[in-house]
Amino acid sequence: SQQGEEDPQALSIQEGENATMNCSYKTSINNLQWYRQNSGRGLVHLILIRSNEREKHSGRLRVTLDTSKKSSSLLITASRAADTASYFCATVHLSSNTGKLIFGQGTTLQVKP
Amino acid sequence: NAGVTQTPKFQVLKTGQSMTLQCAQDMNHEYMSWYRQDPGMGLRLIHYSVGAGITDQGEVPNGYNVSRSTTEDFPLRLLSAAPSQTSVYFCASSYRRMNTEAFFGQGTRLTVV
Numbered sequence: 001s002q003q004g005e006e007d008p009q010a011l012s013i014q015e016g017e018n019a020t021m022n023c024s025y026k027t028s029i030n031n032l033q034w035y036r037q038n039s040g041r042g043l044v045h046l047i048l049i050r051s052n053e054r055e056k057h058s059g060r061l062r063v064t065l066d067t068s069k070k071s072s073s074l075l076i077t078a079s080r081a082a083d084t085a086s087y088f089c090a091t092v093h094l095s096s097n098t099g100k101l102i103f104g105q106g107t108t109l110q111v112k113p
Numbered sequence: 114n115a116g117v118t119q120t121p122k123f124q125v126l127k128t129g130q131s132m133t134l135q136c137a138q139d140m141n142h143e144y145m146s147w148y149r150q151d152p153g154m155g156l157r158l159i160h161y162s163v164g165a166g167i168t169d170q171g172e173v174p175n176g177y178n179v180s181r182s183t184t185e186d187f188p189l190r191l192l193s194a195a196p197s198q199t200s201v202y203f204c205a206s207s208y209r210r211m212n213t214e215a216f217f218g219q220g221t222r223l224t225v226v
Contacts, residue, residue: 031212042117042203042217043156050212088155090215099144099207100171101215105155 004089004104012110019076021107023089024069030092032065032072033101037086046074046087051094079111115139119204119218126194126225134189134221136204142216143209145187146171147179149200150220156203162187163209194225 004025013019023032031050035043049056049065049072056063062075076083086108090101120135138145146161148171158171162181176198178190187206191198201222207215 033214035215035217040220042219043205043215044217045214048212048214090156099210099213099215100146100158100161101205102158102172103148103156105153 004091004102006087006089006104006107008107009105010108010110012112013079015079015081015111015113017079017111019079019083019109019111021074021087021109023072023074023104025072025089025091025104026070027091028094029067030094030096032063033090033092034061034063034072034074035088035090035103037088037106039085043088076109079109081111081113083109084111085109117204117206117216117218119202119221121221122219124221124223126191126223128194128196128225130194132191132194134191134202134204134223136187136189136218137185138187138204138206138216139185140206140216141184142206143184145181145204145206146215147177147187147189148203148205149173149198150203151200159189159202191223196225199223199225 007022033048034046060077065072086106088106090103117138147159148156160179162168204218205215
């Protein structure tokens with residue numbers, strides 16, 4: 001399986017702090033995506049980074065990609081209580097012609113007010 | 114637009130019963146997929162479809178059937194429910210191209226007793 005692994009599995013921080021979560025994957029990819037899942041809800045797309053990109057920003061989110069190490073990180077700056085959720089990375093294999101997503105196991109983030 | 118709609122939201126089955134989880138999308142997406150989410154396992158791909166009349170197996174297809182007679186609908190059938198199929202099921206859809214986000218339904222929480 002090309003399922004990724006995420007680290008840490010759980011993270012607890014205070015409001016205003018930054019949160020960093022990491023994702024490692026096994027095979028060559030076309031792109032890597034991050035999703036958020038609030039408790040009991042479906043997943044929501046956050047950001048997509050292509051294999052030829054090294055860094056991408058979206059609001060308070062910063063994603064990096066290191067294809068040589070097969071790893072990515074998601075940084076949430078100035079966290080808020082509303083950021084409490086599970087975060088998943090998902091990869092699209094380089095040879096995929098469908099955009100099929102393979103997910104990691106997720107990081108559970110708790111932001112304390 | 115409703116996005117991706119899954120029904121039912123909750124279901125309890127007895128071992129050996131069969132049922133169909135419904136998934137519909139109104140975004141004219143070619144690609145649709147079913148995942149199951151178990152604690153500590155992330156999301157695992159069950160089946161996927163790249164268009165009407167075309168389906169393929171994912172990582173964990175055993176015990177499940179799918180069909181895609183229209184672009185909009187992608188039902189998942191449990192043929193003979195087993196306690197191991199107790200899980201939360203998510204349907205997702207996207208355009209069939211590489212660098213595109215997936216849209217998820219709200220999930221179906223299934224318990225097999």
